[in-house]
Amino acid sequence: MNVLVIGSGGREHALCWALAKSPVIGRLYCTPGNGGIASVATCIDLDFKDIDRVLALIRAEKIDFVVIGPEAPLVFGLADKLVEKGVKVFGPSAAAAQLEGSKGFTKDLCARHGIPTAAYGRFHDREAALAYLKEQGVPIVIKADGLAAGKGVVIAMTMDEAVEAVEDCFGGRFGSAGSEIVIEEFLEGEEASFFAIADGRHVVALGSAQDHKRVFDGDQGPNTGGMGAVAPSPLMTPAMVDEVMERIIRPTVAAMAAEGHPFKGVLYAGLMLTYKGPQLIEYNVRFGDPECQVLLMRMKTDLLPVLTASADGVLDKLDIDWDPRPAVTVVMATKGYPGDLQPGGEIRGLDKAGAIEDVVVFHAATRAEGDHFVPTGGRVLNVTALGETIEKARETAYRAVAEIDWPGGFNRTDIALKAIAAAG
């Protein structure tokens, strides 16, 4: 089977790495891909919005299956446009991708179907939003409705902060993503991410992970796309996984089907584990990045039939086998990230790092140049390791980080420590 992966990050490198191992893979393409992905797939520079060129590539290269990595092409409707032309696709329709694309859509769906989530209001105008704030008091959470690259959420501890957040959103700070806002109850608890794969009707758990969103050690500094991850999260005990599947994931898949937009693809639930039980903070409609890297390190079953089973609606026929060992990934980023990037210089030593047993170095943004790589973005490498325990996986990952010679890069040094403390 010939496969095309859409995307260019560490997540897409992990997807291509896993797909390349499949006994049934034919030719593997990635667009646009990156310097690391090029070692397992043919990278083609293409804009996913240029549907005619994407379709021309699919025809010319006899591609049987398209796997969409990031949210932007999903919310854009790339899956619908390809399915319309008879192409088999992994990833949700634009209607189903509203679970990520519109926070208000998801909140209303949860309310109609009794899925546990923070109490909320949706607002199109400033006056009504301010009145609701006054009525609810602080702490409170203000969110731009649409996609705002993870930056559209303000946790307001004071009324001044809350009012400022509302003014900012309606003042156009997030463009059209902020023309509608959701104001919701502040939830207290521990956060965990949970992943499942759905085929429109059936859903299978993929497991949990814990991200590290802040840029510096000790959860300091601004939010990023994620500076490291560990899987599984020790907070997600088997009993908690069952509860999340029964109360949140299965009801969501059933609700989406009942309302006419069956969900196919990865459901990524951001959860708050509160004293009242797990509550949904938000959905994403794709693998997390870098959570995908740690999930796929642990997947023993061939990924390709898992993804095609989602597209074909036959996930009920499938069992997924997992490596019992936990995985840890450490993100190496260009100095300056998530702000203005400094010149990145040269990256060396990747072969030595990758030669360590149970280590894979995924590339998130690199280009090959002669005998070395150069960074082409903020998050650049995902140094990923398996270990008998989270401690061992963490040690191995950092041993590999130490082999990488990249003066222009930096990484957190405390990835997985929280999970180790939680595991006791």
Ligand code: AMP
């Ligand atoms: P989101 O973009 O919705 O994932 O929100 C970003 C982050 O804000 C989450 O990962 C949580 O840490 C926090 N957050 C979002 N909603 C709430 C809430 N209702 N209560 C407490 N924290 C929240």
Ligand code: GLY
């Ligand atoms: N690591 C967070 C995300 O993929 O959204």
